[in-house]
Amino acid sequence: MRRFALVLAMAVLALGLVGWNVSRFIGAEARIRTKDLSFLPSPVVGRLLAVGHQSTVAKLRWIDSFAYFQLQLDRKDDRVAGTGESAFVRLYDLLISLDGHFLPFYEHAVLNLGGIQDRPGETLAVIQRGLLSLPHDPQLWRLLTVQLYHSYHWEQKQPQAFDAVLNAWHEAMEDEQQAQQVWDWKAAFGRRREPGLDQVAYWLTQLTNAQGPTREFILQTVREQISRYGETRLTSLVGRYKTLRGHPPVMLQDVVTAELIRQEWPAGVPNEAPLRRTAGGWTLRHDAFGQPYRLVDGATVLSDGVAQFRFRGRVQAAITALEAAAVKEGRWPKDLEECRTMGVVLDPPPANGVWHLEGKTLRVDWPSTSEGPWAPSAP
Numbered sequence: 001m002r003r004f005a006l007v008l009a010m011a012v013l014a015l016g017l018v019g020w021n022v023s024r025f026i027g028a029e030a031r032i033r034t035k036d037l038s039f040l041p042s043p044v045v046g047r048l049l050a051v052g053h054q055s056t057v058a059k060l061r062w063i064d065s066f067a068y069f070q071l072q073l074d075r076k077d078d079r080v081a082g083t084g085e086s087a088f089v090r091l092y093d094l095l096i097s098l099d100g101h102f103l104p105f106y107e108h109a110v111l112n113l114g115g116i117q118d119r120p121g122e123t124l125a126v127i128q129r130g131l132l133s134l135p136h137d138p139q140l141w142r143l144l145t146v147q148l149y150h151s152y153h154w155e156q157k158q159p160q161a162f163d164a165v166l167n168a169w170h171e172a173m174e175d176e177q178q179a180q181q182v183w184d185w186k187a188a189f190g191r192r193r194e195p196g197l198d199q200v201a202y203w204l205t206q207l208t209n210a211q212g213p214t215r216e217f218i219l220q221t222v223r224e225q226i227s228r229y230g231e232t233r234l235t236s237l238v239g240r241y242k243t244l245r246g247h248p249p250v251m252l253q254d255v256v257t258a259e260l261i262r263q264e265w266p267a268g269v270p271n272e273a274p275l276r277r278t279a280g281g282w283t284l285r286h287d288a289f290g291q292p293y294r295l296v297d298g299a300t301v302l303s304d305g306v307a308q309f310r311f312r313g314r315v316q317a318a319i320t321a322l323e324a325a326a327v328k329e330g331r332w333p334k335d336l337e338e339c340r341t342m343g344v345v346l347d348p349p350p351a352n353g354v355w356h357l358e359g360k361t362l363r364v365d366w367p368s369t370s371e372g373p374w375a376p377s378a379p
Contacts, residue, residue: 040090043097050098058098062105065091072116086119088112092126100133103140110143120151138178141169145185159193167202180214187221195228197272207376220309223288223374227303230274230287234301237264248298256282288374291351291366304351305373308366314347319362321345332360 041049050057068087072078078087092109099105106126114123124147130140145165148154154162166186173179190199200222207218237255240263242248249255261269261282269275269282274293276285286292289305296302325342326332333339336357340346346355353364 040087040094043094046094046098054098055102058095058102058105061091061098062095062108069112069116072112076116078117086117086122088117089122096126096129096133100129103130103134103137106130106140106143110147114147114151120147123147123151136172136174138173138175138181141172141182145169155189155192160198163189163199163202180217183217183221187224190221190225191228195225195232197225197229197270200225200272204376219373219375224306224309226272226374227287227289227306227309229272230293231301231303231306233264234274234284234293235299237261238295238299238301240264242299249295252293252295252301253284256284258282286369286371290369290371290373292369294351304366307350308353308364311347311349311353311364315362315364318344318346322362326360333357 040046046057047054068091072088079085080087080090088109092105092113095102095105106129109126110123113119113126124144127140127144127147130137131144134140145162148162148165152158154165163186166182166189170179170182170186173182186199203218203222203225207215207222210218234252234255237260238249238252240260241255241257244260256275258281261275265273269277272288274285274287275282284293287303287305289303289309291304291308294302294304321344322333322339322342325339325344329342333342333344336346336355339357339362349355349364349366351366353366356363356365
C-alpha cells in the first residue's frame with residue numbers, strides 16, 4: 001500500500017512538472033530567436049578573457065552570433081547604439097583575432113557584410129585579412145576574385161589589375177588541379193575581353209616548363225587568343241578598305257595593302273599578326289590553329305580554327321551521349337543515321353567539318369591545310 005502511494009505521488013509530481021512547463025507555451029507566440037551585439041569585447045580584451053582557449057571561444061562566440069544574423073535579415077542595420085559602429089565588423093574583428101585560420105569566419109563575413117549589408121569595401125578587407133593567414137586557400141582567392149568581378153567590375157574597368165590577381169592566385173596554389181582551375185578562369189577571362197595579345201606573354205612564360213596536358217592546354221589557349229586577335233584586326237582592315245574604296249573587298253587578300261597596314265599598325269606589325277612579310281610586301285597567313293581566315297558577307301573575318309576549337313565541347317557531348325545510348329540499347333549504331341535515331345544530337349560542324357563514325361569512335365574531320373598550327377619558336 002505504501003509503495004502504491006509512493007508511485008502515485010511521484011506520478012502526480014511528474015504530471016505537475018510537465019503541466020508547469022507546458023503552461024508557459026499556452027497562448028505564446030512563435031518567434032525566431034534574435035539577439036543584439038551591442039557589447040563585444042575588443043580583440044585584445046577578447047584574447048585575455050579566452051585565457052588560452054582562443055579557438056574554442058571564437059567558435060562559441062560565432063555560433064552565438066547566428067541569432068544576430070536572423071535579426072539582420074529583418075533590420076538590415078547593424079549600427080551599434082551610441083557609437084554607430086558596425087556590429088558585424090566588430091564581430092569578425094574579434095573572431096579573426098582569436099582564430100584567423102578558421103575559414104568559415106571569412107565565408108560568414110562575406111555573406112553578412114556583402115550579402116545582407118551590401119558593403120563591398122568591408123567585405124574585401126575581411127577577405128584580404130584571410131589571405132594573410134591562409135595565403136594558399138583556394139576558397140579565399142575565389143571569394144576575392146568574385147568580389148572584384150561583381151562588386152568592383154574589375155574585368156571591365158581594371159582588366160590588367162584583374163589579370164594580375166588571377167596570376168597571383170595561380171602562383172599561390174599548391175595543388176595542380178586547383179592551379180588548373182585558375183587557368184580556366186584566366187582563359188575564360190581572355191575570351192570575354194576585346195581580343196588582344198595582353199595575355200600571350202604570360203602564357204609563353206608558363207609554357208617554358210609545362211609538359212603533357214598542361215602544355216597542350218597552354219598551346220591551345222595561346223592559339224585561340226592569337227586567332228581571335230587576327231579576326232579582329234582583319235575585320236578592321238576590311239572596314240578601312242570599305243571606307244577607302246567605297247565597296248567591300250571581293251577577296252580577303254585585297255585588304256592586305258601597305259597603306260591599310262600602316263593605318264592599322266602605326267607602331268609596326270607584331271609577330272602575332274595574321275600577316276607574313278614576303279619579298280613583294282605582305283600576304284595573309286592562316287590562323288594559329290593552321291586554318292584559313294574567311295571573309296563573311298564582305299564585312300566580317302572569322303577564323304576557322306577558332307570555330308573548330310569551340311566546337312570541341314559539342315563533339316565531346318555527342319561522344320558522351322553516344323556511349324550512354326549504347327549502354328541503354330545494348331549495342332553500338334552502325335552509322336550516323338542510326339546514331340541520330342538513338343537520340344544522339346549531331347550539330348552541323350562549322351568550317352566544313354564532317355562527322356564520322358568508325359566502329360565505336362565518333363569524331364569530326366576537318367579540311368587539311370598547307371599550314372600547321374602555331375608552335376613556340378625554339379630558343
